[in-house]
Amino acid sequence: MTLDEFRRSKNLSYKRLSELIGASHATVARRWCLPAEHQDRMIPAADFMERIMTVTDGAVQPNDFYVRRQ
Secondary structure, eight states, X not given: OOHXXXXXXXXXXXXXXXXXXXXXXXXXXXXXXSOTTOTTOOOOOHHHHHHXXXXXXXXXXXXXXXXXXX
16 A cells, blocks of 8 residues: 555545654655655655554555556
8 A cells, every 4th residue: 555545545634644654744745645756756764664654554564665567
């Protein structure tokens, strides 16, 4: 599950998501939720990855931030 899928499933705004994860601003959370091909997309640092896994109860994993090639 992507972070954006989680956010939408819980009806969270980017601001609320950033508050739950402890990010400094909603823009940071929004960039984590962008599609993989978007130029402004960011992958969270390790400490935020841990927070994301905790907040999402494991529904979002580090691998979910990387494009799977087939």
